[in-house]
Amino acid sequence: MPLLEIHGLTVRFGGLTAVSSLDFSVEAGALVALIGPNGAGKTTAFNVITGIYAPSSGSVRFDHQEIGGVSPHRICTHGIARTFQNIRLFRSLSALDNVRAALSGARRSGLLDVVRGPAWTAREQALEERARQLLTRLGLERLADAKADSLPYGEQRRLEIARALATEPRLLLLDEPAAGMNPSEKEALRSLVARLRQEFGVSIVLIDHDVAFVMNLCDRISVLDHGEKIAEGPPDAVRRDPKVIEAYLGSDAESA
Amino acid sequence: MAPARVSLMRRHWIVLAAAAALLVGLDTGLPHVLNAYYLTILTRIGVAVLAAVSLQLVNGFTGQFSIGHAGFMAVGAYVSAALSVYLGAGWLVALTALLPAPLARACYFPIPLVAGGLAAALAGLAVGIPALRLRGDYLAIATLGFGEIIRIAILNVDAVGGARGFSLTSAAQPAADLRYDGLGAIYAVVALSVLVIARLVYSAGGLAFRAVREDETAAESVGVATTRVKVEAFVVSSFFAGVAGALFAHSEGYVHTNSFAFLRSFEIVVFVVLGGLGSISGAILAAAVLTAAPEVLRGLGEWRMILYSLLLIVTMILRPQGLMGQREFPIGRWLGTRPRQPHAAA
Numbered sequence: 001m002p003l004l005e006i007h008g009l010t011v012r013f014g015g016l017t018a019v020s021s022l023d024f025s026v027e028a029g030a031l032v033a034l035i036g037p038n039g040a041g042k043t044t045a046f047n048v049i050t051g052i053y054a055p056s057s058g059s060v061r062f063d064h065q066e067i068g069g070v071s072p073h074r075i076c077t078h079g080i081a082r083t084f085q086n087i088r089l090f091r092s093l094s095a096l097d098n099v100r101a102a103l104s105g106a107r108r109s110g111l112l113d114v115v116r117g118p119a120w121t122a123r124e125q126a127l128e129e130r131a132r133q134l135l136t137r138l139g140l141e142r143l144a145d146a147k148a149d150s151l152p153y154g155e156q157r158r159l160e161i162a163r164a165l166a167t168e169p170r171l172l173l174l175d176e177p178a179a180g181m182n183p184s185e186k187e188a189l190r191s192l193v194a195r196l197r198q199e200f201g202v203s204i205v206l207i208d209h210d211v212a213f214v215m216n217l218c219d220r221i222s223v224l225d226h227g228e229k230i231a232e233g234p235p236d237a238v239r240r241d242p243k244v245i246e247a248y249l250g251s252d253a254e255s256a
Numbered sequence: 257m258a259p260a261r262v263s264l265m266r267r268h269w270i271v272l273a274a275a276a277a278l279l280v281g282l283d284t285g286l287p288h289v290l291n292a293y294y295l296t297i298l299t300r301i302g303v304a305v306l307a308a309v310s311l312q313l314v315n316g317f318t319g320q321f322s323i324g325h326a327g328f329m330a331v332g333a334y335v336s337a338a339l340s341v342y343l344g345a346g347w348l349v350a351l352t353a354l355l356p357a358p359l360a361r362a363c364y365f366p367i368p369l370v371a372g373g374l375a376a377a378l379a380g381l382a383v384g385i386p387a388l389r390l391r392g393d394y395l396a397i398a399t400l401g402f403g404e405i406i407r408i409a410i411l412n413v414d415a416v417g418g419a420r421g422f423s424l425t426s427a428a429q430p431a432a433d434l435r436y437d438g439l440g441a442i443y444a445v446v447a448l449s450v451l452v453i454a455r456l457v458y459s460a461g462g463l464a465f466r467a468v469r470e471d472e473t474a475a476e477s478v479g480v481a482t483t484r485v486k487v488e489a490f491v492v493s494s495f496f497a498g499v500a501g502a503l504f505a506h507s508e509g510y511v512h513t514n515s516f517a518f519l520r521s522f523e524i525v526v527f528v529v530l531g532g533l534g535s536i537s538g539a540i541l542a543a544a545v546l547t548a549a550p551e552v553l554r555g556l557g558e559w560r561m562i563l564y565s566l567l568l569i570v571t572m573i574l575r576p577q578g579l580m581g582q583r584e585f586p587i588g589r590w591l592g593t594r595p596r597q598p599h600a601a602a
């Protein structure tokens with residue numbers, strides 16, 4: 001039984017069908033890529049999985065539970081976290097607070113916390129420690145007190161990943177994490193993503209339109225075009241698939 | 257680690273004892289030093305500070321734009337005043353028969369304050385649940401509408417004086433003095449309320465408010481129930497606006513709906529924006545300065561309001577982020593809030 005199982009997912013916005021009867025699944029521990037040209041429906045699929053949009057039809061099951069149409073914060077507590085294509089950090093908060101705000105332990109607070117008892121102090125310290133640990137594991141420890149929007153671009157991307165990991169997800173969705181990065185930054189990101197899977201034991205789905213980027217990284221690639229899945233399989237097979245070459249890779253296929 | 261915390265606890269008690277002594281001193285000593293004019297201004301500053309800090313929770317920290325805050329003050333003021341006049345006067349007389357007068361009054365007056373706060377919180381819940389589904393301008397208009405509805409509604413309730421205003425004197429118990437203008441006690445209530453709001457905001461749990469302000473979609477994606485957080489902020493904010501209204505009613509001894517018109521709401525928004533959205537210190541500073549300013553400028557006659565407006569304009573040009581930006585006075589560690597100021601990455 002896969003961790004995430006999408007069956008016959010269709011999303012319509014008025015007359016436009018963004019995603020059309022998509023079947024897609026992610027096994028526990030897998031690292032898969034969702035690729036396709038602009039407007040193929042990749043981000044829409046992410047938005048349905050994370051509850052931002054409700055499916056028009058079809059089912060989205062995560063760990064045996066139907067999560068289609070469930071609100072985003074509930075889906076997060078189920079164990080799905082994400083990053084955004086256009087970085088969405090808590091811009092005026094420090095890097096540390098960005099992570100702290102996402103820790104699931106931070107939700108367990110109430111009005112009584114205004115009395116700063118020893119339990120509160122202990123919990124607050126534990127949360128801060130955990131947030132610092134996460135920053136350290138993503139190489140951001142020196143930037144803990146820096147304002148999020150003052151960080152360099154690559155660090156902002158990493159901070160967004162740290163924040164997503166703070167929710168202790170079992171499935172991590174990365175929406176074009178490599179967008180706007182230069183080749184050396186991409187290389188660093190590639191090793192980071194591989195490390196995340198091992199160290200944090202999360203399954204990862206990542207969106208990209210750079211085929212070369214996902215080629216040596218992922219176990220499996222699904223290709224979307226015009227809202228439909230046109231190919232799926234191991235990277236090498238997908239790269240040679242004539243439908244993919246026609247719809248997406250074009251004449252660059254040989255050099256990719 | 258442990259000894260440091262013990263000494264911190266001890267320091268807390270010392271601070272608390274010093275504050276209590278100061279407030280009792282203010283309560284009894286100040287009327288001998290200052291005349292009624294200054295006492296009234298200081299009282300109004302206290303009320304303005306509480307109104308501003310409570311609105312800061314919604315507008316500054318949670319990033320919602322409410323401009324109906326005076327409506328919640330009105331609910332608190334009128335509910336507490338009606339409670340005092342129709343029921344409380346009897347309780348106060350009964351308490352005075354049992355206890356020495358100052359103690360009896362100290363026991364009684366928290367009751368209408370809390371009642372006013374709870375009534376306003378209830379109103380906040382009723383308004384917040386539908387209104388907080390709206391964003392930006394629409395929320396502003398909805399809260400503005402609520403503020404006016406409350407004012408007009410009260411204006412038509414004869415039991416609280418209608419357009420004549422409502423005096424805090426009980427016909428059944430004419431001996432009961434329902435006015436409470438002890439400055440020390442008023443400031444104690446304000447300080448305690450501000451402390452509660454500061455501690456609520458500056459903790460890991462309180463980060464949810466700021467997360468909603470920064471980016472609702474991202475906040476949801478990390479598990480923050482944004483609608484619930486917004487309603488919570490709104491209810492807590494309304495509660496303290498109600499307490500401020502109750503303080504106002506009982507210190508003045510008379511309430512009129514004119515005190516809670518749109519202009520009052522707008523004034524509180526100005527405190528919050530001028531002080532710096534997202535700064536409790538800024539709200540306190542701006543509320544104090546701008547409540548005192550019209551009085552300080554009184555010597556200028558008809559130029560007064562022009563200068564007041566110029567002051568606002570110049571401040572916003574020079575410091576568009578408000579007096580304090582998102583900073584706080586550096587007393588956080590003491591108050592158990594520990595706000596950390598982020599800096600730019602090197």
